[in-house]
Amino acid sequence: MRPNHGYQLMQAITDVSNGRVQMGPGTLYGVLSRMQKDGLISLADDDGRRKTYEITQDGEQALRIEYRRLQALIEDSKILEAGDEHE
Incomplete structure (x- = not known):
């Protein structure tokens, strides 16, 4: 699995679920924060504009x-x- 930033993840969630699941930015970034705290993902890059995450x-x-x-x-x-x- 390759690293992705938030917008890519929102698109992937919609695509993989065939449109059944659409996650807004507030929900997504809350989930990403929790997953990072739980050690399930890590920050691969932060260019100041966007953060890129990768699975651990x-x-x-x-x-x-x-x-x-x-x-x-x-x-x-x-x-x-x-x-x-x-x-």
């Missing part, structure tokens, strides 16, 4: 854990859908 090893590990958790939810939903077919 801890952040990448947390991302992989969350990805596996979401995959498990999808698998669980398949079981529920199969159960609905038998009713």
Whole structure:
């Protein structure tokens, strides 16, 4: 994953979610600040106008854990859908 600045991240969030999630600057910078405090991202560059963030090893590990958790939810939903077919 390459470093991104806030505006790039807002665009990426909208693109990846197919427009379902649109994050405004106030929300985004609050989340970025929290993630930085938690050690999930770090400041890669600050030219005075924009800050560029990159994911840390801890952040990448947390991302992989969350990805596996979401995959498990999808698998669980398949079981529920199969159960609905038998009713």
